[in-house]
Amino acid sequence: MELNKLFKPKSMAVTGISKKNPLSAGRIIFVKNEFEMDVKVYGIHPAGGELEGIKLYTKLNELPEIPDLLVIAVKAEDTLQYVQECADLHIPAAIIIGGGFAEVGNEGLKRQEKLEKIAFDNDIAILGPNCIGVYSPPLIDTIFMPTERITRPPKGSVALISQSGGVLVDQFFHKFNQINIGVSTAVSIGNRAVVDESMLLEYFSKKDEDTYNIAFYLEGFKPGKARKFLELAKESEDMVFTYFGGITEQGKTATQSHTASLSGNARILSAALKQHLIIQPRSENELLTFLKLFDILSHKKKPFGDKEVVYGRVAILSISGGHGVICADMLKKYGLSPVKFTEKEQQEMKQLTNPVAREIASFNNPIDLTGSVQDEDIERVLEYLSQIERIECVILLILPYAPSISFQIGRRISNVITNYKKPVVFFSPYIQKYGLIIEALELGNIPVFHSIKEAVQAVSAMKNRTRIFNLKIDNTFWEDR
Amino acid sequence: MELNKLFKPKSMAVTGISKKNPLSAGRIIFVKNEFEMDVKVYGIHPAGGELEGIKLYTKLNELPEIPDLLVIAVKAEDTLQYVQECADLHIPAAIIIGGGFAEVGNEGLKRQEKLEKIAFDNDIAILGPNCIGVYSPPLIDTIFMPTERITRPPKGSVALISQSGGVLVDQFFHKFNQINIGVSTAVSIGNRAVVDESMLLEYFSKKDEDTYNIAFYLEGFKPGKARKFLELAKESEDMVFTYFGGITEQGKTATQSHTASLSGNARILSAALKQHLIIQPRSENELLTFLKLFDILSHKKKPFGDKEVVYGRVAILSISGGHGVICADMLKKYGLSPVKFTEKEQQEMKQLTNPVAREIASFNNPIDLTGSVQDEDIERVLEYLSQIERIECVILLILPYAPSISFQIGRRISNVITNYKKPVVFFSPYIQKYGLIIEALELGNIPVFHSIKEAVQAVSAMKNRTRIFNLKIDNTFWEDR
Numbered sequence: 016m017e018l019n020k021l022f023k024p025k026s027m028a029v030t031g032i033s034k035k036n037p038l039s040a041g042r043i044i045f046v047k048n049e050f051e052m053d054v055k056v057y058g059i060h061p062a063g064g065e066l067e068g069i070k071l072y073t074k075l076n077e078l079p080e081i082p083d084l085l086v087i088a089v090k091a092e093d094t095l096q097y098v099q100e101c102a103d104l105h106i107p108a109a110i111i112i113g114g115g116f117a118e119v120g121n122e123g124l125k126r127q128e129k130l131e132k133i134a135f136d137n138d139i140a141i142l143g144p145n146c147i148g149v150y151s152p153p154l155i156d157t158i159f160m161p162t163e164r165i166t167r168p169p170k171g172s173v174a175l176i177s178q179s180g181g182v183l184v185d186q187f188f189h190k191f192n193q194i195n196i197g198v199s200t201a202v203s204i205g206n207r208a209v210v211d212e213s214m215l216l217e218y219f220s221k222k223d224e225d226t227y228n229i230a231f232y233l234e235g236f237k238p239g240k241a242r243k244f245l246e247l248a249k250e251s252e253d254m255v256f257t258y259f260g261g262i263t264e265q266g267k268t269a270t271q272s273h274t275a276s277l278s279g280n281a282r283i284l285s286a287a288l289k290q291h292l293i294i295q296p297r298s299e300n301e302l303l304t305f306l307k308l309f310d311i312l313s314h315k316k317k318p319f320g321d322k323e324v325v326y327g328r329v330a331i332l333s334i335s336g337g338h339g340v341i342c343a344d345m346l347k348k349y350g351l352s353p354v355k356f357t358e359k360e361q362q363e364m365k366q367l368t369n370p371v372a373r374e375i376a377s378f379n380n381p382i383d384l385t386g387s388v389q390d391e392d393i394e395r396v397l398e399y400l401s402q403i404e405r406i407e408c409v410i411l412l413i414l415p416y417a418p419s420i421s422f423q424i425g426r427r428i429s430n431v432i433t434n435y436k437k438p439v440v441f442f443s444p445y446i447q448k449y450g451l452i453i454e455a456l457e458l459g460n461i462p463v464f465h466s467i468k469e470a471v472q473a474v475s476a477m478k479n480r481t482r483i484f485n486l487k488i489d490n491t492f493w494e495d496r
Numbered sequence: 497m498e499l500n501k502l503f504k505p506k507s508m509a510v511t512g513i514s515k516k517n518p519l520s521a522g523r524i525i526f527v528k529n530e531f532e533m534d535v536k537v538y539g540i541h542p543a544g545g546e547l548e549g550i551k552l553y554t555k556l557n558e559l560p561e562i563p564d565l566l567v568i569a570v571k572a573e574d575t576l577q578y579v580q581e582c583a584d585l586h587i588p589a590a591i592i593i594g595g596g597f598a599e600v601g602n603e604g605l606k607r608q609e610k611l612e613k614i615a616f617d618n619d620i621a622i623l624g625p626n627c628i629g630v631y632s633p634p635l636i637d638t639i640f641m642p643t644e645r646i647t648r649p650p651k652g653s654v655a656l657i658s659q660s661g662g663v664l665v666d667q668f669f670h671k672f673n674q675i676n677i678g679v680s681t682a683v684s685i686g687n688r689a690v691v692d693e694s695m696l697l698e699y700f701s702k703k704d705e706d707t708y709n710i711a712f713y714l715e716g717f718k719p720g721k722a723r724k725f726l727e728l729a730k731e732s733e734d735m736v737f738t739y740f741g742g743i744t745e746q747g748k749t750a751t752q753s754h755t756a757s758l759s760g761n762a763r764i765l766s767a768a769l770k771q772h773l774i775i776q777p778r779s780e781n782e783l784l785t786f787l788k789l790f791d792i793l794s795h796k797k798k799p800f801g802d803k804e805v806v807y808g809r810v811a812i813l814s815i816s817g818g819h820g821v822i823c824a825d826m827l828k829k830y831g832l833s834p835v836k837f838t839e840k841e842q843q844e845m846k847q848l849t850n851p852v853a854r855e856i857a858s859f860n861n862p863i864d865l866t867g868s869v870q871d872e873d874i875e876r877v878l879e880y881l882s883q884i885e886r887i888e889c890v891i892l893l894i895l896p897y898a899p900s901i902s903f904q905i906g907r908r909i910s911n912v913i914t915n916y917k918k919p920v921v922f923f924s925p926y927i928q929k930y931g932l933i934i935e936a937l938e939l940g941n942i943p944v945f946h947s948i949k950e951a952v953q954a955v956s957a958m959k960n961r962t963r964i965f966n967l968k969i970d971n972t973f974w975e976d977r
Binding site for chain 1: 519521524595596599600626628640641642644645646647658659660661662663665666667670674713715741742743744745746747749750779780781814815816817818819820821822824825827828833834855856860861862866867895896897898899900925926927929947948949
């Protein structure tokens with residue numbers, strides 16, 4: 016089944032447009048695509064006429080062309096007739112927004128079976144039902160929430176596939192926007208009657224050139240399709256992430272009523288995912304941290320060149336003793352370890368810092384340059400650390416509160432990293448007035464995080480990435496190294 | 497030793513003011529207190545003259561009065577003479593900003609011993625050395641970072657005591673400001689040569705009427721003072737929180753160079769803290785969540801009246817199935833359990849919702865009102881849940897993306913909670929354009945969180961609070977109930 020018309024349609028028709036209710040799903044989708052997106056849109060309304068000055072067509076077969084995609088936003092009972100029309104008119108793809116199918120049982124289940132039969136018999140790529148569809152910029156956006164209500168993420172390397180529309184627009188879109196992670200295409204699969212997670216994994220791995228990372232929120236695999244998914248993930252050249260909801264008993268009860276799916280035994284699942292080189296973040300926050308790091312590393316302008324190989328040996332450079340301590344505490348939990356500096360190295364670093372800081376600073380690992388630090392101290396010590404081969408990654412903990420840190424600090428650090436290409440993960444509090452510092456780093460494609468934990472998680476993500484690449488390339492365990 | 501002059505001084509003198517360097521610690525402290533704080537400030541400079549138009553005195557004994565507090569921001573070698581002057585002039589309190597004492601070993605250690613002797617012999621409440629001192633609004637602020645660089649938290653119920661100045665201004669001040677937690681007084685204890693964590697715990701428990709919650713960031717107890725601290729915590733009517741840095745081997749290495757302290761065996765420590773009714777959050781984020789909740793519950797206007805007793809039975813009300821699932825998954829980990837709704841209750845709730853949502857909504861626990869929800873649905877179902885006795889707390893997961901949710905939703909929910917006084921924890925994404933919704937809830941003293949995890953943690957905090965109150969009141973284990 017070809018999915019490209021679902022994500023890259025030249026033309027699209029929308030049904031279920033209400034003339035009375037400006038908040039009806041079909042109307043929101045119709046208007047936002049007409050006004051904001053690049054696709055050619057046709058509105059269908061039994062009475063014809065116009066809406067917001069745009070002509071409406073009474074029937075699909077009256078359109079000036081056969082559209083690539085049909086968005087169906089009518090009641091469950093009226094849905095199948097449109098699916099049949101797709102078959103009759105050879106419309107290759109459809110998105111069904113409404114609920115009232117397998118998730119409500121009985122009649123809905125029968126309805127969904129009919130839908131599946133038409134789709135598979137006629138090779139129609141149907142997404143849903145019970146979903147919010149596709150966000151594929153700059154072409155289409157079938158999310159039935161008004162654009163001004165949601166927040167859209169920037170364009171980037173991550174394909175997002177979610178079994179929950181709410182999770183897609185909130186846990187992903189909003190957070191991606193907030194912490195600057197880029198999305199290639201986002202898909203809400205709903206009941207996944209036809210198009211399922213495996214088909215999407217295959218499409219984004221093999222067909223979509225903008226995607227380098229594929230992240231799934233699932234509440235279980237489609238029955239009978241788990242094996243397929245795992246094999247595709249292992250073969251994929253992209254990084255594959257899964258985050259599962261409904262893995263506890265309480266959560267399972269919830270999913271039964273939600274999307275009629277149920278995950279298997281959590282431990283077996285987890286072992287299978289790992290074996291197939293799928294990354295399973297421990298929390299939603301960790302997922303976001305991983306994706307942010309991987310999105311940056313997928314940029315054409317690789318900030319760390321070919322050095323993004325990290326086995327876990329880090330140096331911590333801080334200007335607050337407590338931050339260094341908290342960071343060091345977290346290393347072990349994330350499979351990382353601090354390198355030990357020689358007496359000579361410590362003395363040399365000491366000589367690189369200003370006379371006031373020097374006397375109270377500490378040059379163990381974590382290094383604490385103290386609140387008496389100046390820009391040059393950080394710059395010079397970072398250059399020094401960048402040249403120590405056994406340090407694979409530097410965690411930089413910078414608080415711009417210190418009186419002598421200037422607005423130049425972001426650019427200075429960014430330049431050092433770009434010169435030496437040593438992997439560096441940067442922590443700084445997220446405060447609007449320091450936006451300039453953060454921006455200087457982000458423009459240089461340096462990963463910036465706003466909690467110590469996230470910075471440490473990001474390094475563990477680089478380690479994970481190294482492991483998976485090694486396994487994908489020569490199938491040897493990197494731990495043997 | 498009386499500490500009140502340290503936190504509530506009427507007058508204060510500052511030494512270590514540089515006329516050449518506007519970023520010297522003493523000068524920053526002098527100017528910010530003179531310009532921004534309520535205390536009467538005197539600046540000391542050997543050459544006299546003036547600074548920013550303010551008269552400087554050449555010596556302490558030339559001041560028009562004996563100040564309550566002296567801030568000493570000179571080099572280590574010059575510090576002791578000022579400490580001796582405090583003794584000679586009967587200045588009852590001092591804050592020593594500079595380092596170069598026990599934390600650098602040898603000579604520094606001897607210097608610190610001399611300092612201690614003078615302080616204890618003369619009953620001078622000395623804070624530090626090697627600290628950023630005290631923030632006690634509206635009176636004093638001895639933080640040597642310029643005020644415009646740091647972010648100050650609002651006024652509230654939490655006393656903050658930190659062994660790291662960086663942690664105080666960043667992990668606490670900045671985050672408190674961001675998520676709206678109020679501080680009564682904040683103290684950086686540095687090397688705690690004289691004033692230590694136990695003395696502060698006693699002071700804030702017994703002497704300070706604005707404080708209801710006391711939070712510590714420590715890297716170990718002062719040697720020989722652990723027992724005292726634990727006993728004071730158990731007796732205290734305030735809630736006591738500790739967050740420890742340096743509990744892993746990596747972290748310990750870091751603290752040795754930082755503040756010359758070392759925590760004992762982490763497991764023994766943890767058991768002792770629990771036994772003495774000290775709350776130990778598992779992460780910095782959990783600490784912040786707990787403090788936010790406790791700060792709100794300490795307000796005079798108690799949002800939940802006398803009902804803030806929670807043993808763990810919750811209802812989840814969501815408008816996104818996935819959010820409900822993720823929330824339900826987390827309950828068990830936090831010692832919470834979902835109540836089960838009867839068939840009758842489910843039918844009654846169904847009747848309270850609009851006809852479109854009703855057909856696709858789910859009334860299990862978690863309840864999913866779907867994206868077709870309207871304000872009234874949430875209002876009515878919340879009222880219904882508020883009247884079910886066996887529900888101790890409602891977790892409300894509201895995404896304002898849904899087309900029919902209005903800007904009124906925050907106020908409507910706030911009013912229901914205020915009427916019924918059922919404990920409710922609210923989740924909503926943190927997006928500027930929805931500030932109005934969040935503000936309506938915060939004005940009603942309803943706890944609002946911006947991740948599902950934090951909302952669940954907050955309920956576990958209420959449960960924890962119930963446990964500790966029960967134990968403090970009648971010393972019976974609440975689990976027996």
